[in-house]
Amino acid sequence: MKWAEDELLSIRERAYRYLKDLILEGEYKPGDRLIERELANKLNISRTPIREALFRLESQGFVKTVPRKGVIVSNVSEEEVIEVFTILSSLEVLAAKLAAQRMDEPTQKELDMKIEQLEELEKQDDEGFDNKHIEMNLLLYKASKSPRLYEILSGLTDYIQMSANMGYETPGRRKESMREHIQMMKALRNKEDDMAEYLTKIHIENSKKAYINFVQQQKEKKKKNIE
Numbered sequence: 001m002k003w004a005e006d007e008l009l010s011i012r013e014r015a016y017r018y019l020k021d022l023i024l025e026g027e028y029k030p031g032d033r034l035i036e037r038e039l040a041n042k043l044n045i046s047r048t049p050i051r052e053a054l055f056r057l058e059s060q061g062f063v064k065t066v067p068r069k070g071v072i073v074s075n076v077s078e079e080e081v082i083e084v085f086t087i088l089s090s091l092e093v094l095a096a097k098l099a100a101q102r103m104d105e106p107t108q109k110e111l112d113m114k115i116e117q118l119e120e121l122e123k124q125d126d127e128g129f130d131n132k133h134i135e136m137n138l139l140l141y142k143a144s145k146s147p148r149l150y151e152i153l154s155g156l157t158d159y160i161q162m163s164a165n166m167g168y169e170t171p172g173r174r175k176e177s178m179r180e181h182i183q184m185m186k187a188l189r190n191k192e193d194d195m196a197e198y199l200t201k202i203h204i205e206n207s208k209k210a211y212i213n214f215v216q217q218q219k220e221k222k223k224k225n226i227e
Contacts, residue, residue, distance in 0.1 A: 011045055016053040018043065023062050023073055024166070024218060030075035034063060061162030076162060078215055084159040085208040089201065091153055092140070096184065096200040099143035100193035107143050111189040114139060118182050122175070129178045134161055136181050140200075143188060167210030169217075180206065 019039070022028050034054060040047045054071050057063045063071050099107075114136065121129055134157050141150040168174040180203040187196040 012049040012052050015043060015049040016056055019053050020057060020062060028073050030073050032073045034071045060165045061158040076159060081159055081163045081211060084156055085204060088204050092204060093197050093200045095141050095144040095149055095153060096196040097193050098146055099140055100188050100191050100196040102145045103191045108189045111185050115182060115185045118178060122178055129174055133164055163211045164207060166214045167207055169214045170210045173210045
């Protein structure tokens with residue numbers, strides 16, 4: 001007996017994948033409102049799994065909650081994301097170098113704990129890494145002990161999370177990104193500033209390539225659908 005994957009998914013997971021696919025495929029465009037009641041009626045399910053799916057999508061940067069408007073699809077263009085990668089290639093690399101140079105014992109202990117969590121996660125279902133990605137980034141920014149740099153970089157987290165999750169659509173990228181973060185964290189806690197700088201630069205470049213690969217695939221898919 002063969003089981004279809006859809007039959008094994010929970011309603012909340014189906015709702016999440018359905019909405020994410022519609023956003024990625026351009027069915028829901030930037031600025032479009034996503035109304036719980038309408039979506040629940042459309043899918044013939046309760047509003048609870050829709051609400052959970054929207055919360056998950058918001059945590060990944062695909063949608064955002066706007067006062068007096070509700071949940072709308074995030075308005076982020078390909079050009080904006082590429083620009084963010086350009087900024088990260090300078091500022092996040094700088095944060096890594098400063099963090100390694102300014103490493104202290106309390107931060108080392110925090111890094112040790114995060115490294116242990118990631119290594120344990122690596123042995124299990126790597127889906128859980130999605131929730132840890134921004135945690136790792138914010139820890140890196142904080143470790144640089146530069147309040148202004150932290151403020152600038154933390155302001156880019158929505159772009160980083162969304163582009164990362166799009167890049168994770170590339171087979172194997174999520175697991176690869178997890179390993180890159182583990183290596184970066186180890187270099188930081190060991191005060192290896194040159195290595196931390198190098199590993200961060202490689203990670204950003206690999207993330208950029210995965211994102212561009214995803215965008216290209218979406219364009220080709222859309223072109224085929226039109227033809």
